Amino acid sequence: MWLFITSALAWCMIHGFRAIGYPIPILNGYLTDLLAVPVMVHIALLFTRRFLVRDPAFRYPFSWIMFIAAYVAVVMEVVAPHFSPVYTADGWDAVAYFAGGICYHMIGQYRLQVQAK
Numbered sequence: 001m002w003l004f005i006t007s008a009l010a011w012c013m014i015h016g017f018r019a020i021g022y023p024i025p026i027l028n029g030y031l032t033d034l035l036a037v038p039v040m041v042h043i044a045l046l047f048t049r050r051f052l053v054r055d056p057a058f059r060y061p062f063s064w065i066m067f068i069a070a071y072v073a074v075v076m077e078v079v080a081p082h083f084s085p086v087y088t089a090d091g092w093d094a095v096a097y098f099a100g101g102i103c104y105h106m107i108g109q110y111r112l113q114v115q116a117k
Contacts, residue, residue: 003108004042007035033096037069038104044068062105069101 014032017024041060049058073094080087 004039007039007042011035011039030092030096033093034100034103037065037072037097037100038108040072041065041068041101041104042108059109065101065105066098069097073097 010027011032014024014027018028045058045060048060049056076087076097077089077091077094081089
């Protein structure tokens with residue numbers, strides 16, 4: 001849970017600084033993308049465990065996490081730039097989405113497995 005809280009707070013801090021006009025250069029560019037998929041997957045996993053499967057040891061398979069990363073990459077880097085100038089297509093953002101998913105699978109899933117025992 002500490003990993004989720006730390007990631008969510010970092011994401012909020014980066015967006016907060018961006019909103020008041022003081023973006024943190026390297027963090028503003030890629031850390032939010034790196035944290036996006038782990039935060040989304042963790043929230044979805046908590047919901048799935050609580051309301052759908054009712055199993056605290058349930059974990060998403062790696063393929064599901066990669067599907068979520070691919071979905072986010074397509075929506076944010078391919079579709080959204082066609083509808084708003086706020087979004088720009090950046091392949092490195094897609095790499096960050098997948099890297100975040102892989103890190104969550106390796107670290108977050110492992111921590112959740114240990115906590116469930």
